[in-house]
Amino acid sequence: MFTEKMNGMKKVRIILVLFVCTALLSVTESAHAQKFPTKWLSSITEERTENIVGYLASDMLEGRDAGTRGGNIAAEYIVSMFKEWGIEPFDKEGYYQHFLAAKNGNSWVTEADLDISGLVEDGNENRSMKNVLGVIPGKEEGFVVVGAHYDHLGIDSTLVGDVCFNGADDNASGVAAVMMIARAIKMSGKQPRRTIIFALWDGEEKGLLGSRFFVKKCPFLSEISAYMNFDMVGRGPAENPGHLSYMYSAGNPLFGEWLKKDVKKHDFRFAPFYNASENLIGGSDNTPFARKGVPIVWYHTEGHPDYHRPSDSADKINYPKLTDIARAACLCVWRLANVREY
Ligand SMILES: [Zn+2]
Numbered sequence: 001m002f003t004e005k006m007n008g009m010k011k012v013r014i015i016l017v018l019f020v021c022t023a024l025l026s027v028t029e030s031a032h033a034q035k036f037p038t039k040w041l042s043s044i045t046e047e048r049t050e051n052i053v054g055y056l057a058s059d060m061l062e063g064r065d066a067g068t069r070g071g072n073i074a075a076e077y078i079v080s081m082f083k084e085w086g087i088e089p090f091d092k093e094g095y096y097q098h099f100l101a102a103k104n105g106n107s108w109v110t111e112a113d114l115d116i117s118g119l120v121e122d123g124n125e126n127r128s129m130k131n132v133l134g135v136i137p138g139k140e141e142g143f144v145v146v147g148a149h150y151d152h153l154g155i156d157s158t159l160v161g162d163v164c165f166n167g168a169d170d171n172a173s174g175v176a177a178v179m180m181i182a183r184a185i186k187m188s189g190k191q192p193r194r195t196i197i198f199a200l201w202d203g204e205e206k207g208l209l210g211s212r213f214f215v216k217k218c219p220f221l222s223e224i225s226a227y228m229n230f231d232m233v234g235r236g237p238a239e240n241p242g243h244l245s246y247m248y249s250a251g252n253p254l255f256g257e258w259l260k261k262d263v264k265k266h267d268f269r270f271a272p273f274y275n276a277s278e279n280l281i282g283g284s285d286n287t288p289f290a291r292k293g294v295p296i297v298w299y300h301t302e303g304h305p306d307y308h309r310p311s312d313s314a315d316k317i318n319y320p321k322l323t324d325i326a327r328a329a330c331l332c333v334w335r336l337a338n339v340r341e342y
Helices: 002-033 046-056 059-064 069-085 117-121 168-188 209-217 254-265 286-291 319-338
Strands: 096-104 107-110 126-136 143-149 195-201 224-230 243-249 271-277 296-300
Touching: 046 059, 046 069, 046 168, 046 319, 059 069, 069 126, 069 168, 069 195, 096 117, 096 209, 107 209, 126 168, 126 209, 143 168, 143 209, 143 319, 168 195, 168 224, 168 319, 195 209, 195 319, 209 286, 224 286, 224 319, 243 254, 254 271, 254 319, 286 296, 296 319
Parallel strands: 143 195, 143 224, 224 296, 243 271
Antiparallel strands: 096 107, 096 126, 126 195, 243 296
16 A cells, blocks of 8 residues: 555656656747757858859859750759759649649730630740749648749850850849758758748740749738748949848737847858838738738849849859858748748
């Protein structure tokens, strides 16, 4: 009887100890959920970043014009890297989100904008394009989208001399940032609270076609907590080479505070200019998301004389700066995916 009573008390004590341990564990975990391990941040290296930009911006990819051979090779390359790193496909259809686009007068439209069969029948130029979408599934509901366009201007054979628009800054640099962030988070083995969608858009140069198509077709738009955009993040103005324009939705002041905190802690090789705006419409793939009221973070290092010229080449990219932008953005993605409210 006594022994049995002791056993009973022991049981209670063990259960209590277990309970306290579990409680402590979950407290530490929630505190840690907001921190990304430095070890994996340093997996974003200049060498890896340079390899990605160098490949995408090589003449072999023919300027990655949407719906052409060079564009398709770029998409296949991104998918092959995602597979190697364990980034999962967006849905059972795989990594590609296909869509048809056609020329309507001077502009391009997709099948999400209107029924383009008439345009196609009338002999208007039309192409099959595709977004590349990879995911790291979250523990709970909700999504964060991290995107950059991978298409560029292709080849202009009427030019004299260099005919290939390599688009190293515009926007192999942004693709490299998204890919490096995906890899670092996957390799860390930590599962985010929200599902992170890594989106490489097609047809941006023809009028934000890929991101517009995604937003129009997205059945869970209201569950997207934030959209992060990269477009041209590898250069900088000659008079201020470290300049980074950090644009974010004015309704989310935390986005600015996070970077201010991280810049103090890490020795990043860029100088942010904070630009909280109520209107992040125009310029890039943030537009369709901003129009729907999705909070935005947008990294951009400004134009330069090689903008939309064949001379936008990989050798002119500032790799230390691009690498650090990807690292800083990785910390931001981790917060976007884990902080309960912002
Ligand atoms: Zn461009």
